[in-house]
Amino acid sequence: MSNRKVSSFTVRFFWPLMLCLGLGLGLMALVGLMSYRSDLHLASQNLTDATQYVKQQRTAYDRFNDTSVTKSLMRVIENAQQIDREIQYKIALTGEATLNTDDLRRYTYEQRLTGIILLNEHGVVQREYSTDGLDYAALRGYVTKDTVLGTAQFSIKTYTARIQLDDGSYVDLAAHGRTDEPGVIVVYYHTSAEYATDYNLIIQNLLEGYDPGTEETLVVTSGDSIIAANREGLAGQNVDDVPVLRSIRENAHGGEMTRVRAGSDDGEWVYCMLERGRDYYVYAYMPLTRALDTTPKNLLFTLAAYAMVLFIVIMIRWRLKHGYQEEQLRREQSYQQQLKDAARKAESANRAKTEFLQRMSHDIRTPINGIRGMVEIGDHYSEDLAKQAECRRKIWDASTLLLELVNEVLDMGKLESGEIVLESCPFNVIELKDGILQTMERAAAERGIMMTDRTEVKHTTLIGSPLHLKRLLMNILSNAIKYNKDNGSIDLTCREVRSDGKIAWIEFICADTGIGMSEEFQKHLYEPFTQEHSDARTSYNGTGLGMAITKSLVEKMGGTIECRSKLGEGTTYCITIPFVIDSSAAPRVEETAVLPAATPAGMHVLLAEDNELNIEIAVFVLENAGVTVTKAVNGQDALDQFAASAPGTFDAIIMDVMMPVMDGYQATRAIRQLDRPDAGSIPILAMTANAFVEDRRRAYEAGMNEHLTKPLEPEVVLRTLAKYRSK
Incomplete structure (x- = not known):
């Protein structure tokens, strides 16, 4: 009986337990191995990225400083040549060949130099002047070189060099042979050590800006000396004085991650990489504990997860049926997918x-x-x-x-x-379409593109949002011109598909002979920033937003848009939009005579604008058209000037919206409420960078007559003013 109990215990508990332990150990070993390899790969990648970053930044640093030195030396050469011309000018003007200290002081000030030294052909100082004490005595070892004195033999010869001084400052020096007599003009500009440090990019700054998100230590050396590091206390030391760097130099191979001890035999293990540049070495290393940071975490997590799963399995086995187990598993998988x-x-x-x-x-x-x-x-x-x-x-x-x-x-x-916000106002669809064509024909004509149009519309006066309809049609036609071939063609058709007496469905078809689109690209045509060719921004000046905006506007209006295109043969867009028919519209009367265009010349306008540049532009446009302008710097100023003027003084007010003290809306409301005969009738034109429909609505609600958007179009401004000339 006892043997049976032992056998039963073995079958029910011992072997399953051993199996679970075996599986757990196998899983731990597998996870540990995979995590270890993953951590090593990630550590190698991080060290590689770090060293490559330093090499790239060092290249940028060298290019920047080389360019800076070249520009500075070119400047002092030009200064030396200019002073020689100044000497010639003085000789021609006064007949005097000698220069005094005042002349040198003036030349130094005008050329923004530190000093000037005049030498004869033998290197003897004839005269000198310096602004900060750095004179011939301090620079003698440089200005008496054969290369400097040699310029005295040839009047067109120049010499220039940057001289590093012991205090960390430097001197940009140039020598130029005199043309009036044998001798040398030496000019120089002294840059202090403090300014040189602040102005020049140094590799230490570049390392301090590197944030890898891990604990790599980056060190740049010029051989034995550390010139930069992203950890405090390392810069300026010798490589042999830093145990970890000494160990890396002795054991690491170029471009390969290596594991070394940081110093003595009982020192910390680190993973490292050593790279060599043109005249420098890059050391990168991280502690082993950091490199293998996720391995113990993954093992602990795996152990906890395995124990949890094992516990759940046991509990399910004891308490639940097989069907419930499957349901739980399905839910778990669904949750993971979510x-x-x-x-x-x-x-x-x-x-x-x-x-x-x-x-x-x-x-x-x-x-x-x-x-x-x-x-x-x-x-x-x-x-x-x-x-x-x-x-x-x-x-x-x-x-x-x-x-x-x-x-x-x-x-x-x-x-x-x-x-x-869509508008809901009456408009003539034919006039809108013709206006767009007139606008686009000029751009098409520049490339020899022929534009034709056909109109088959019964109900011409509709109610909708003409501003947004114009925008989407402009986008379509603009693309048809932009992506067309030279001497190609564009055909625009506007026709009424059907109507039920209240709603008219208007279809716009734009067909071009352009470059077309591939079938694959047409699947992504309406996604923002999508362009088929990577050089579209530079070749066609496109942003990739036009068709996304067009489709959104069409759908917002309750319409549809379709595209048919073939690569190399052209594109056809078909847009259908429903509009309410304006039953109150009067029949169109054809004009029999063309009246001369009115001009605003002679009008007196009050201009309210707080930006000086915008004031200058507006005043130029208005005064150039013969308009008298009175300026106000904000809404309160405009209100005060209008209130203080006699009725009829101003023919119109151009009012900026966003101004300090009092904005344009407040100023307009206040003017309309004044107790004077012209307060309610004077035209007030909003001038603003707010160009949306809701902005127009807000301007009209405040009492303004028109809404002019920035940047200003002179023709629109003058035409709008002229409209109110006789009112």
Whole structure:
């Protein structure tokens, strides 16, 4: 009986327990081995990344300082040559060949130098002047060199060098042969040790900016001396005085991770890597405990997880049936999948944010770089009127691209956040379409692109959001021109598909003969920042937002958009949008005579603007058209000047919205409430960078008559003013 109990115990408990222990030990061994290999690989990668980072930064550091030295030496050469010209000018003006101390002092001040030394052909000082005590005596060993005195033999010969002084400062020196008599002009600029340290990039600064997120120690040496490190107390020491570095130098192989002891036999183990640069060595190392940081954690976690699973299995075996076990397993798997999905979504969102910042950094900097570059080119060719005109045209093109980018980013942000507000106002669809064509025909004509249009619309006056309809059609036509072939064609069709007496479905078809799109790219056409070719931003000045905005606007209007394209043959877009029919619209009357365009010349305008640059631009546009301008620096100032003026003094008010003291909305409301005959009738035009529909609505609610957006378009401003000339 006793033997049976022992056998039963063995079968039910001992062997399962041994099996579980065996599995646990096997799992621990497997996890430990995998974690150990993973940690070693990660440590090797971190050390490699760290050493490569230092090498790359050191290269950038060398390039920066070389460029800085070259520019500084070129400057002192130009200074020496300029002083020689000044001497010639004095001789021609006064007939005197001698220079006094006042002359040298003036030259030193004008050229922003530290000092000037005049030598004869034998190196004897004729006259000198210095602003900080660094004179011929201190520089004698340099200015009496044969290479310096040799410039006296040739008037066009120059010599320049950067001289490092013992106190850490340096002198940029240039020598130029005199053209009026045998001799040498020596000029120099002294940079103090403190400024030299602050101005020059040093490798220590680059290391301090490196944050690997781990505990790598980076050390840069020039052989035996440590010149930089990302740990305090190492810079300035000798390699042999630091046990861990000495051990690395003796045992490490270039580019390979090695394990060494940090010093004596009982010292700490470290993983290290040694790389050699052009004139330096890079040491990177980390403690073994840090390199294998996750291995014990993984083992502990595995042990805990295994014990937990084992306990759960035992409890399930004791208390639950097989069906419940399967259900629990299914739920566990489902939960793990949800975690993976959530992790993927988080990773995708983070990647999208990073890509957005990278693209915006590139796309915004590109036109800004163009604007700044053209300004510098224009300054250089200040006397070349043709070059100046070319620079202004390119600056205008670059600023237009920058404005388009900002508008598209803001539109995309508004659409994604649901803040875009559609209008609901009457408009003539034919007039809107014709106006867009007139705007785009000029850009098309520059490339020889033929534009044709057909109209088949019964109900021409509709109710909707013309501003956003115009925007999406401009996007479509702009792409049709941008990605078309030279001397190609664009066909725009506007037709009424159907109507039920209240709603009319209008279809816009735009077909071009452009470069087309591949089938794979068409699957991602409406994703933000998507462009088929990597060089699209530079070749076509695209942002990749146009079609995403277009699709969002179409869907917000309740419409649909379809695209048919073939690579190399062209693209056709088909947009269908429902609009409410304006039953109260009066029949169109064809104009029989064209009236001359009105101008604002002779009008007196009160301009309220707090930005000096915007004031200057607005005043130029208005006064150039014959308008008299009175300026106000904020809303309160505009209110006070209008209230103090006689009725009829001002014909209109141009009011900026965002101003200190009192903004444009408050000032407009206050003017409308004044007790005077023209307070309610004087035209008030909003002038603002807020260009959305809700901004227009807010301006009209405040009592303004028009809404002009920045950057100002002179023709629009003057045409709008002229509209109120007779009112």
